Amino acid sequence: MSIANVVRLSLALSVALSAPVPARAQDLPGPDLGGHWRCTGSGIPATERSFFSIGPWVDRTKREIFSSADTTTKEGLPATSFERIAESLDGTVRVQALEGNGTLSAPTASAWRFTGRSFDDAAPFTLMYAMEGGTLHRLATRGTATVDDERCTREPETPIAPNCAQRNVPATTLHAVEPEYPAEAIAKRARGMVTVRLVLDDRSRVLWADIDKSADPTLNDASVIAARDSTFRTAIVNCRPVAAVYFFGVEWDWR
Numbered sequence: 625m626s627i628a629n630v631v632r633l634s635l636a637l638s639v640a641l642s643a644p645v646p647a648r649a650q651d652l653p654g655p656d657l658g659g660h661w662r663c664t665g666s667g668i669p670a671t672e673r674s675f676f677s678i679g680p681w682v683d684r685t686k687r688e689i690f691s692s693a694d695t696t697t698k699e700g701l702p703a704t705s706f707e708r709i710a711e712s713l714d715g716t717v718r719v720q721a722l723e724g725n726g727t728l729s730a731p732t733a734s735a736w737r738f739t740g741r742s743f744d745d746a747a748p749f750t751l752m753y754a755m756e757g758g759t760l761h762r763l764a765t766r767g768t769a770t771v772d773d774e775r776c777t778r779e780p781e782t783p784i785a786p787n788c789a790q791r792n793v794p795a796t797t798l799h800a801v802e803p804e805y806p807a808e809a810i811a812k813r814a815r816g817m818v819t820v821r822l823v824l825d826d827r828s829r830v831l832w833a834d835i836d837k838s839a840d841p842t843l844n845d846a847s848v849i850a851a852r853d854s855t856f857r858t859a860i861v862n863c864r865p866v867a868a869v870y871f872f873g874v875e876w877d878w879r
Contacts, residue, residue, distance in 0.1 A: 652687070654732075654733070655734055657675040661675075661760060662777050663776035668695075671776075673694075674827075678867070683713070684712075688711070690825075690832045691707040692829060693707070718738075721738075723771055724740055724766070726740025726751055734756075738751040747767040750763075758777070760778070761775050793860040798856060803874060806843065806845065809840065809846075812840075817839050817874070818840075819871050819873050821833065821870075822856070823868075824856055824870065825867045826864070827858075828858045833872075835848065836871060
């Protein structure tokens with residue numbers, strides 16, 4: 625039996641729409657992370673960080689903060705990493721970061737401190753965000769070693785053009801990547817729709833992609849990779865591009 629073409633559904637439905645906002649739920653104290661930042665640190669390349677807050681999410685989370693970090697490697701190559709902070713319905717706040725995963729304890733109005741394990745589960749991990757005047761301090765440790773120590777300055781918000789040509793424009797898919805049928809899915813003849821949740825920032829970059837609904841788990845990874853590697857244009861609302869959440873669907877079938 626041969627494999628059918630993969631049917632791709634373009635960026636189809638906005639489920640949450642948000643301009644940059646303070647990166648905390650109303651009842652959770654903490655630093656205001658929202659927006660774009662330029663970060664520097666001793667002995668590390670300059671980094672551009674962006675944070676956007678979305679929520680609540682369909683009886684799953686109270687609030688989520690998605691972040692991207694653009695920097696260069698020691699070899700001068702561009703590198704991007706992603707981060708997610710999620711407040712669950714019971715009030716627990718967890719972070720998934722490049723350096724590790726952790727849980728928030730004793731938040732204050734100016735600082736968050738997460739503790740947990742490094743990404744490889746080999747050492748204790750901490751991550752702190754703290755506002756020091758108008759500067760954002762990010763500090764990450766692995767065991768007793770500091771692995772990131774940056775201070776960031778918020779970029780000014782781009783002014784709205786007085787006579788913008790496109791005041792309100794829906795989001796669209798510019799290029800949808802066709803995924804490859806996974807070998808495990810072929811072996812079991814898996815088929816059906818996988819819906820990927822996509823978070824786009826106000827610059828149309830994919831900040832996060834995860835599974836919303838799936839007909840078969842063997843199709844999940846390929847669907848997420850296809851969604852993350854596709855290119856999009858986020859919605860424009862009142863002349864301003866906005867961060868938002870969308871669905872990207874991949875339907876798998878056999879001939």
